[in-house]
Amino acid sequence: MSGTNVASRMRGLAVLAGVAALLPLVLVNNYYYEVAILVGLNAIVCVGLNLLIGYAGQISLGHAGFFGLGAYGSAVLTARYGWPPLAAMAAATFAVAALAFVIGRPILRLRGHYLAMATLGLGIIISIVVATEDRITGGPDGMAVPPLSAFGLTLAGERSWYWVIAAVLVLSVWLALNLIESPRGRALRALHGSEIAAEVAGIDSAREKLRVFVVSAIYAAIAGSLMAHYAGFITPAKVTFFHSIELVTMVVFGGMASTFGAVVGAAVLTTLPQALTVLKEYEMAVFGAVMMLTMVFMPRGLVPTLSSALNGRRR
Amino acid sequence: MARKTWFAALLALWIGAVQAQEPIRIGSFLAVTGPAAFLGDPEQKTLELYVEKLNASGGVLGRKLQLVAYDSAGDAEKARTFVKRLIEQDKVDLIVGGSTTGETMAVVPLVESAGIPFISLAGAVVITEPVKKWVFKTPHTDRMACERIFLDMRSRSFQRIALISGSGGFDKSMRGQCLNVAATYGIQVVADETYGGGDTDMTAQLTKIKANASVQAVLNAGFGQGPAIVTKNYRQLGMRAPLYQSHGVASKEYIRLSGGAAEGVRLPAAAMVLGDKLPAGDRQRPVAISYIKEYEGRYKQEISTFGGHAWDGLMLAVDAMRRAKTTDKAKVRDAIEATKDFVGLDGIFNMTPKDHMGLDLTYFRMLEVKNGDWTLVP
Amino acid sequence: MSAQFLQFLLAGLTIGAIYALVALGFSIIYNASHVINFAQGEFVMIGGMATVSFVGLGWPLPLAIGAAVAGAALVGLALEKFAVEPARGASVVSLIIITIGASILLRGLASILWGKNIHAVPAFSGDVPISLGSATLVPQSLWVMGVTLVIVLLLSWFFGRTLLGKALLATSHNRLAAQLAGINVRQVLLVSFGLSAALGAVAGILVAPITFTSWDVGVMLGLKGFAAAILGGLGSGPGAVLGGLLLGVIEAMGAGYLSSAYKDVIAFVVILAVLFFLPSGLSGRRSTERV
Numbered sequence: 001m002s003g004t005n006v007a008s009r010m011r012g013l014a015v016l017a018g019v020a021a022l023l024p025l026v027l028v029n030n031y032y033y034e035v036a037i038l039v040g041l042n043a044i045v046c047v048g049l050n051l052l053i054g055y056a057g058q059i060s061l062g063h064a065g066f067f068g069l070g071a072y073g074s075a076v077l078t079a080r081y082g083w084p085p086l087a088a089m090a091a092a093t094f095a096v097a098a099l100a101f102v103i104g105r106p107i108l109r110l111r112g113h114y115l116a117m118a119t120l121g122l123g124i125i126i127s128i129v130v131a132t133e134d135r136i137t138g139g140p141d142g143m144a145v146p147p148l149s150a151f152g153l154t155l156a157g158e159r160s161w162y163w164v165i166a167a168v169l170v171l172s173v174w175l176a177l178n179l180i181e182s183p184r185g186r187a188l189r190a191l192h193g194s195e196i197a198a199e200v201a202g203i204d205s206a207r208e209k210l211r212v213f214v215v216s217a218i219y220a221a222i223a224g225s226l227m228a229h230y231a232g233f234i235t236p237a238k239v240t241f242f243h244s245i246e247l248v249t250m251v252v253f254g255g256m257a258s259t260f261g262a263v264v265g266a267a268v269l270t271t272l273p274q275a276l277t278v279l280k281e282y283e284m285a286v287f288g289a290v291m292m293l294t295m296v297f298m299p300r301g302l303v304p305t306l307s308s309a310l311n312g313r314r315r
Numbered sequence: 316m317a318r319k320t321w322f323a324a325l326l327a328l329w330i331g332a333v334q335a336q337e338p339i340r341i342g343s344f345l346a347v348t349g350p351a352a353f354l355g356d357p358e359q360k361t362l363e364l365y366v367e368k369l370n371a372s373g374g375v376l377g378r379k380l381q382l383v384a385y386d387s388a389g390d391a392e393k394a395r396t397f398v399k400r401l402i403e404q405d406k407v408d409l410i411v412g413g414s415t416t417g418e419t420m421a422v423v424p425l426v427e428s429a430g431i432p433f434i435s436l437a438g439a440v441v442i443t444e445p446v447k448k449w450v451f452k453t454p455h456t457d458r459m460a461c462e463r464i465f466l467d468m469r470s471r472s473f474q475r476i477a478l479i480s481g482s483g484g485f486d487k488s489m490r491g492q493c494l495n496v497a498a499t500y501g502i503q504v505v506a507d508e509t510y511g512g513g514d515t516d517m518t519a520q521l522t523k524i525k526a527n528a529s530v531q532a533v534l535n536a537g538f539g540q541g542p543a544i545v546t547k548n549y550r551q552l553g554m555r556a557p558l559y560q561s562h563g564v565a566s567k568e569y570i571r572l573s574g575g576a577a578e579g580v581r582l583p584a585a586a587m588v589l590g591d592k593l594p595a596g597d598r599q600r601p602v603a604i605s606y607i608k609e610y611e612g613r614y615k616q617e618i619s620t621f622g623g624h625a626w627d628g629l630m631l632a633v634d635a636m637r638r639a640k641t642t643d644k645a646k647v648r649d650a651i652e653a654t655k656d657f658v659g660l661d662g663i664f665n666m667t668p669k670d671h672m673g674l675d676l677t678y679f680r681m682l683e684v685k686n687g688d689w690t691l692v693p
Numbered sequence: 694m695s696a697q698f699l700q701f702l703l704a705g706l707t708i709g710a711i712y713a714l715v716a717l718g719f720s721i722i723y724n725a726s727h728v729i730n731f732a733q734g735e736f737v738m739i740g741g742m743a744t745v746s747f748v749g750l751g752w753p754l755p756l757a758i759g760a761a762v763a764g765a766a767l768v769g770l771a772l773e774k775f776a777v778e779p780a781r782g783a784s785v786v787s788l789i790i791i792t793i794g795a796s797i798l799l800r801g802l803a804s805i806l807w808g809k810n811i812h813a814v815p816a817f818s819g820d821v822p823i824s825l826g827s828a829t830l831v832p833q834s835l836w837v838m839g840v841t842l843v844i845v846l847l848l849s850w851f852f853g854r855t856l857l858g859k860a861l862l863a864t865s866h867n868r869l870a871a872q873l874a875g876i877n878v879r880q881v882l883l884v885s886f887g888l889s890a891a892l893g894a895v896a897g898i899l900v901a902p903i904t905f906t907s908w909d910v911g912v913m914l915g916l917k918g919f920a921a922a923i924l925g926g927l928g929s930g931p932g933a934v935l936g937g938l939l940l941g942v943i944e945a946m947g948a949g950y951l952s953s954a955y956k957d958v959i960a961f962v963v964i965l966a967v968l969f970f971l972p973s974g975l976s977g978r979r980s981t982e983r984v
Contacts, residue, residue: 282805285802288795288799296791540811544904
């Protein structure tokens with residue numbers, strides 16, 4: 001597992017920050033910046049989701065719901081009620097955290113596929129409500145979102161946004177790494193190993209699971225708010241269970257229980273469709289095949305498999 | 316000195332030749348897969364077919380056309396990314412695309428700030444009202460569809476109607492427009508039911524409408540398979556009030572899917588749906604017949620109105636480029652805005668600085684299904 | 694009022710029967726391998742679309758149906774052999790991703806092979822509506838409900854009386870013990886996938902005359918089938934059938950009496966509520982966790 005001591009954590013973080021700082025050298029036009037920003041936004045959600053799936057061993061097939069609520073919360077408060085964007089983002093995030101807290105308690109009593117279904121159902125309920133209440137949300141055709149402005153400055157243009165997202169991502173990763181290594185984080189990992197054993201050791205598994213659920217929801221909500229302001233437009237497409245599945249795939253693909261794996265997974269699966277457009281109508285079939293083959297041959301995900309291979313250890 | 320000028324002239328000639336080789340790039344983003352695939356698929360096929368044909372007959376302004384098309388799957392965020400790609404990476408001269416309203420509206424800020432002409436293929440009235448400098452559209456708006464239907468209803472003295480619509484963007488937008496304009500035609504909407512996008516049975520909703528004795532006609536604002544299921548359920552329940560559909564299902568496919576249940580259904584549509592049933596003097600007749608022959612000949616598939624929107628978009632753009640004699644974006648935009656009396660598949664276009672849609676109700680025909688085929692309602 | 698109720702009920706039972714078949718497919722695979730096959734919905738799609746193709750070639754309907762079901766079963770076997778078997782031992786989440794990838798692959802291939810249009814399938818015995826009191830029914834609905842009933846009976850005979858069926862059941866209870874008893878677990882896995890695929894295909898063919906079929910019908914039906922399987926209790930055959938019928942009826946009643954826009958929300962809220970009180974579904978077996 002990567003990041004098991006302070007030095008290697010800092011190393012990984014330094015690499016990430018370095019990549020983020022140097023990447024603009026190869027981003028030749030705004031389209032490339034756009035893809036990089038999308039990677040960053042997905043990565044933020046995935047880092048949070050990975051805490052839930054990879055470390056706590058739970059599953060959520062409805063995280064696009066939290067992402068969407070963050071996005072629509074920001075959109076509606078700023079566009080329809082004229083709130084300042086940062087206040088709207090804070091309010092939306094707080095509301096999502098509250099929702100996750102309230103609904104998390106009963107939901108997390110479920111296990112395995114039942115939990116998957118419950119989170120799936122939750123995500124679908126959110127997406128239907130968002131698409132139906134068109135007077136507030138603009139319905140399936142979506143709504144425009146004012147740009148992010150604070151203290152008299154407006155954040156506009158791909159380049160400025162790139163630095164903001166990169167900074168937020170590095171911060172998110174740092175927070176996640178610290179959380180994992182904290183006593184609470186260790187409790188989390190114990191949960192994953194065996195919930196019963198963890199409880200025997202005195203860990204309140206229900207509370208820890210709830211905490212992680214809420215934290216991952218907060219990550220998703222913040223990413224959602226940022227996306228809404230960046231794109232200047234939001235539609236229910238990002239709230240569907242397709243997007244939830246995409247997010248889980250990124251986490252698993254990159255490597256569960258690996259924060260950097262989550263970032264890598266987001267990077268690969270966000271850029272892959274762009275690269276596959278040359279295949280035109282074969283794109284969907286090829287994408288599905290790639291997903292399958294990667295999981296069949298690298299079941300632990302990209303980063304853990306590669307790092308074991310690099311370390312010369314074969315499990 | 317003569318050598319220098321000779322060399323400069325050669326260089327200029329060479330650059331000119333290279334420029335001339337440079338194809339005119341037409342960018343497109345369409346919902347070829349995903350829930351709106353039956354919009355984007357015929358649109359893409361039409362664009363591909365006609366770009367090929369234009370190139371075969373010498374191209375435009377002496378240059379070949381190159382189509383750069385991406386599949387947005389009806390997702391507004393994907394559409395935005397692809398439009399950025401088209402503008403920044405592929406450096407297209409013009410964009411014809413946007414199968415759905417959501418995708419179109421999401422990219423409007425991008426084309427406005429980049430200053431590139433954009434002809435949308437989507438339906439809602441918000442696309443061109445209020446007018447945006449660089450944004451045009453070809454299909455009739457959903458409000459026009461409502462107005463055309465209400466005109467027909469009024470002529471049959473219907474005053475109280477029921478509305479049933481789906482949950483998609485097109486459905487909701489059209490429903491909203493119909494509710495807005497109904498009163499101006501003396502029509503009252505006494506029942507308003509909805510169904511979901513993937514729903515397979517609307518008997519529950521129709522049963523409720525059937526129970527309302529004051530309903531004189533029913534309007535189904537939808538497209539895709541929903542209206543076909545509504546139509547079948549309608550007959551199954553033995554409902555008598557005349558059924559109207561939207562222009563979104565003006566295709567033989569709808570008639571086929573509904574089986575015999577579509578008899579007597581009326582809807583507004585562009586002329587191309589009638590093909591050679593159009594009267595002899597009709598100005599749209601030659602254009603419609605030619606398109607049907609080409610499309611069905613190539614793809615062995617029936618035409619759909621959505622392909623027609625794409626044809627109009629492409630041809631309007633080409634016509635504008637020819638009139639402007641350049642691909643300079645601002646000049647082409649001006650030329651599109653100055654389009655007069657352009658015979659398209661959706662109608663005859665007359666654009667103005669205040670009207671970037673270019674059509675009124677004149678060429679929006681009312682059709683009725685008789686004996687399993689479309690007929691023109693006089 | 695009661696005429697409306699009957700109409701809603703009939704609509705709900707019809708689509709509920711389809712959900713039941715899809716849910717059975719989920720349960721059978723889950724029992725044999727503890728994998729949730731998210732590609733189950735695609736078998737439904739293959740059943741309908743393949744039938745359309747074969748009918749288009751001029752084949753008589755019964756032959757087209759048989760070939761379509763066989764084709765879907767083959768795809769199911771291939772899925773097990775090439776995707777699930779090599780990945781055995783991977784975590785639950787990885788297997789979910791594999792089957793999701795398979796579903797995307799199948800949908801992509803379907804869109805290339807069959808195009809994006811919506812297709813109608815001829816009803817088995819015409820579509821003159823039948824009156825039942827003041828409610829109406831199309832004959833195809835009777836086919837749906839009738840065939841589903843027959844299949845459920847056949848399956849219970851299969852699992853209860855045949856050796857292969859009992860082997861499948863034994864594997865689902867305890868794989869190790871089944872292996873020790875001499876059961877070829879690999880074969881059991883293959884059979885379970887083939888059987889589920891066939892069930893899905895039958896569901897797709899039965900319902901296509903009512904709902905049409907196209908390259909992406911599998912997504913929603915798969916999702917609802919999964920929900921029904923969970924509602925009834927994963928791994929329980931009768932649970933799957935009960936879950937399917939219940940889900941269909943709740944949807945229809947929700948649309949009829951409460952709100953047609955929110956009918957899916959109503960259905961999922963009910964499912965969530967059931968899960969909160971009965972964490973293993975309506976008739977789910979309580980699984981014991983080894984410490």
